[in-house]
Amino acid sequence: MVSPVKSAAPAEAVVPEPPPRRRNATRAAGLVAALGVLLLVMAASVAIGAKAIPLDQVWHGIAHYAGTDTDVVIKDVRLPRTLLGVLVGIGLGLAGAVMQALTRNPLAEPGILGVNAGASAAVVSAISLLGVTSLTGYVWFAFLGAAIVSVLVYSLGGSRSATPVRLALAGTAITAALYGYVQAVQLLDTAALDKMRFWTVGSLASANVTVLKQVAPFLVVGALLALILGRPLNAIALGDDTARALGARLNRTRILAMVAITLLCGAATAACGPIAFVGLMVPHLVRAITGPDMRWTLAYAAVLSPVLLLTADIIGRIVTRPGELQVGVVTTLIGGPVFIYLVRRRRMAQL
Numbered sequence: 036m037v038s039p040v041k042s043a044a045p046a047e048a049v050v051p052e053p054p055p056r057r058r059n060a061t062r063a064a065g066l067v068a069a070l071g072v073l074l075l076v077m078a079a080s081v082a083i084g085a086k087a088i089p090l091d092q093v094w095h096g097i098a099h100y101a102g103t104d105t106d107v108v109i110k111d112v113r114l115p116r117t118l119l120g121v122l123v124g125i126g127l128g129l130a131g132a133v134m135q136a137l138t139r140n141p142l143a144e145p146g147i148l149g150v151n152a153g154a155s156a157a158v159v160s161a162i163s164l165l166g167v168t169s170l171t172g173y174v175w176f177a178f179l180g181a182a183i184v185s186v187l188v189y190s191l192g193g194s195r196s197a198t199p200v201r202l203a204l205a206g207t208a209i210t211a212a213l214y215g216y217v218q219a220v221q222l223l224d225t226a227a228l229d230k231m232r233f234w235t236v237g238s239l240a241s242a243n244v245t246v247l248k249q250v251a252p253f254l255v256v257g258a259l260l261a262l263i264l265g266r267p268l269n270a271i272a273l274g275d276d277t278a279r280a281l282g283a284r285l286n287r288t289r290i291l292a293m294v295a296i297t298l299l300c301g302a303a304t305a306a307c308g309p310i311a312f313v314g315l316m317v318p319h320l321v322r323a324i325t326g327p328d329m330r331w332t333l334a335y336a337a338v339l340s341p342v343l344l345l346t347a348d349i350i351g352r353i354v355t356r357p358g359e360l361q362v363g364v365v366t367t368l369i370g371g372p373v374f375i376y377l378v379r380r381r382r383m384a385q386l
Contacts, residue, residue, distance in 0.1 A: 065335075066334060069335060073121075073341055076345045077345065080113065080345045080348060081109060081113045084113060112243075115243050115247055119306060120344050120345045120362075121345070122303075124342070124345065127303055127310060129295070129299055129333060130145050130150075130299040131143065131314020132332055133261050133268065133296055133333070134150075134314070136272060137292045137293075142202070142315070147206050147311070149184045149188050150296065152210040154301050155177075155235065156217055157173075157183075158305060159216075159235070160220070161176040163220050170250070174253070176305075181296070181297045181304065182301075185293060187209060189202070192205040236363045237308040237366070238362060239348055254299060254302045254303065257294075260294065261296075262333050264333075265329045265332075266330060267283050268292070271283065271285065309363065310344070311367055312369065312371070313340055314340070315377075316369070316370055317339050317340045317343055
């Protein structure tokens with residue numbers, strides 16, 4: 036007697052991925068929505084402060100400048116501050132995304148890997164030891180400090196054999212040492228302390244048209260360079276051997292990526308001081324939306340990072356009104372728990 040054939044267990048339903056064209060259309064729609072959010076946050080940044088200004092007066096002050104006290108506040112104070120926040124946010128977000136892709140380290144970020152600390156220490160030295168007082172003068176020191184620390188952390192972390200944890204530990208150690216140096220200089224040089232006390236915690240309060248003109252070229256060039264590197268960074272994410280097989284020029288990509296990171300971090304730190312965790316949080320959020328494609332990750336990071344930075348700046352103006360909590364303090368309060376969460380995720384820490 037032939038035993039009946041048992042029917043196979045029903046296979047689990049597999050949800051097919053949407054075709055690339057539809058997926059890209061969804062990503063593009065999301066990017067447009069993110070741009071809309073950025074515009075709303077920029078409007079709120081101009082309107083909210085020690086004195087709230089209605090949006091109709093904000094528009095009048097920008098489009099029909101009449102020289103009133105409100106117009107002066109809008110055009111000479113809040114608008115430059117908002118635009119600087121956008122530029123610095125773009126710089127920090129793109130720098131973090133490029134660093135994470137370049138090192139294949141999900142914990143890479145300009146603040147955690149010591150790049151901001153290197154720029155800060157160089158600028159503090161220029162102010163205290165060399166008497167440099169203008170942004171045009173010490174922005175070059177910020178670039179130099181950022182570049183030196185980038186190379187130092189990468190070397191101490193094990194170079195090509197570096198792991199995420201080793202790079203984070205090397206960056207943390209160097210950051211602690213450099214910020215100890217910064218604090219010592221401030222205590223020994225009271226004149227330098229007066230110039231640096233807001234700058235060293237990260238602030239947009241010193242923004243003006245002159246600062247915008249001085250740092251904008253560096254940030255724009257660095258941002259364009261980072262966006263161009265999207266496709267080569269996708270190849271590097273697959274591993275060095277695979278990237279070479281795909282025709283990627285690894286050394287050139289790494290050098291250009293380090294140039295972009297130095298320009299973005301150096302200019303942002305020179306303009307506002309060290310602002311941490313923006314470059315860590317936003318790329319993680321973006322990858323949850325776009326997936327691993329660096330072309331979309333970089334585009335989204337360039338839009339959502341200014342949203343985070345300006346939102347933190349607005350919060351700092353509201354919670355201590357009529358005073359102000361510096362944006363670097365707010366991003367640290369938000370980013371600290373996020374960093375702990377990412378470190379505690381076993382799969383993330385072992386990448």
